[in-house]
Amino acid sequence: MSAFKDMIAADLDDIFFDAAEFAEEHDLNGTRCLCVVEGMTAREEFQQSEKYEGYDVVHGATNVVHVKKTDLGELPVEGEVFKLDGEIHYVHSCAEDTGMLTICLRANISGWG
Numbered sequence: 001m002s003a004f005k006d007m008i009a010a011d012l013d014d015i016f017f018d019a020a021e022f023a024e025e026h027d028l029n030g031t032r033c034l035c036v037v038e039g040m041t042a043r044e045e046f047q048q049s050e051k052y053e054g055y056d057v058v059h060g061a062t063n064v065v066h067v068k069k070t071d072l073g074e075l076p077v078e079g080e081v082f083k084l085d086g087e088i089h090y091v092h093s094c095a096e097d098t099g100m101l102t103i104c105l106r107a108n109i110s111g112w113g
Contacts, residue, residue: 008098016100017068027085028065028072035067037084063089065103069096076103 016036017023023034039062063084069075076082076091082105083089089105096102 005098016066026065027083028067029074029076029083031072033067033071035065035071038064038066061107062092063105063107065101065105067101067103069099069101072101075101 015021017034019025019034022036024037025032026035026037028035065084075096076094078091078093080091081088082091082103084105087107089107092104092106094101094103
């Protein structure tokens, strides 16, 4: 591995996925691991030019999960059912970059949000 790739791997472990810095432990499809989970802002959803057409009291929620590829095991695929802390979501997209997965999840939520 190159020195640059070694530095990136060290940064993932020592900074981004450090529980004292950014990461928190979550259950991803039955695997407990350190990751960063973020909800999308209204601006980000608007920039994606996607509109969620809910039905009465059903609305959508979007979460983005950043996790080390080695911690998750299997690479999620679009449309797959994916549980985040026990709640059912669907994989909208999954991208890998230098050992980190960025998984965009969508969920249908009932209630008046």
